[in-house]
Amino acid sequence: MQRREFLTSSLAAGAALATLNLASRAAHAADTKGASAKAPATPATPTAEPAPAPAVDTFVQPPLPYSLAALAPFLKEEQMNFHYNKHHAGYFKKLNGLVAGKPEAKLSLEELITKAQGPIFNNAAQAWNHSFFWNCMSPDGGGTPKGPLGESIDRDFGGLDQFKKLFTETAVTLFGSGWAWLAAGKDKKLQVVGLPNADNPLRQGLTPVLTLDVWEHAYYIDYRNDRAKYVDEFWSKVNWEFAAHNFASMAKA
Numbered sequence: 637m638q639r640r641e642f643l644t645s646s647l648a649a650g651a652a653l654a655t656l657n658l659a660s661r662a663a664h665a666a667d668t669k670g671a672s673a674k675a676p677a678t679p680a681t682p683t684a685e686p687a688p689a690p691a692v693d694t695f696v697q698p699p700l701p702y703s704l705a706a707l708a709p710f711l712k713e714e715q716m717n718f719h720y721n722k723h724h725a726g727y728f729k730k731l732n733g734l735v736a737g738k739p740e741a742k743l744s745l746e747e748l749i750t751k752a753q754g755p756i757f758n759n760a761a762q763a764w765n766h767s768f769f770w771n772c773m774s775p776d777g778g779g780t781p782k783g784p785l786g787e788s789i790d791r792d793f794g795g796l797d798q799f800k801k802l803f804t805e806t807a808v809t810l811f812g813s814g815w816a817w818l819a820a821g822k823d824k825k826l827q828v829v830g831l832p833n834a835d836n837p838l839r840q841g842l843t844p845v846l847t848l849d850v851w852e853h854a855y856y857i858d859y860r861n862d863r864a865k866y867v868d869e870f871w872s873k874v875n876w877e878f879a880a881h882n883f884a885s886m887a888k889a
């Protein structure tokens with residue numbers, strides 16, 4: 637039985653995310669079906685080969701940390717259902733198929749993000765990115781960041797409003813599909829990074845603190861092509877507590 641932690645302990649953010657129950661673990665798929673105690677009434681035909689054990693998924697999609705409808709009106713249930721149950725689930729399904737029987741199946745998602753290329757990287761990163769993203773939003777979100785994160789945002793961006801303006805511009809103007817990130821370097825300095833497609837700050841040696849999915853599939857049902865409106869509404873549900881936890885955990889490393 638293989639187990640894959642969502643974040644490795646080597647990552648500064650690992651403790652924070654583990655605390656928030658983000659672990660992604662392999663499913664238990666043991667076949668416990670026993671033989672019948674009753675003898676067959678007729679002579680048995682040549683013994684059939686035992687059925688192959690069901691495949692065990694290496695990587696398992698973590699549950700949403702809230703209900704599908706919990707972020708409404710920012711994101712309504714239909715939007716979240718497609719995003720979580722179709723798109724995010726699809727990345728896990730494709731990834732498990734791609735790594736089956738390969739050395740990559742022994743790596744963590746984070747290791748695949750930094751080491752893999754092509755379809756395995758794309759699906760591993762999208763699996764990780766979305767699991768992280770769900771926790772960047774909360775039904776009780778909004779407000780302002782507190783503690784060291786709030787202080788560092790003031791220091792590195794000149795204030796929360798300036799940070800939100802830069803993050804919003806990055807998210808709105810990112811061409812095509814991708815993600816807007818708040819990330820921190822090893823010196824704890826914060827920066828806003830817009831990355832295309834499945835890319836992740838971990839590949840640049842940065843620690844992800846907060847992200848927003850700007851793939852069209854993230855908002856099209858609720859906002860059609862109005863990405864700017866979607867980004868603007870994100871601030872009403874942003875989970876500063878999760879972001880602050882990621883940053884504080886890193887600061888302890």
Ligand SMILES: [Fe+2]
Nearest residue numbers: 723849851854
């Ligand atoms: Fe997405």
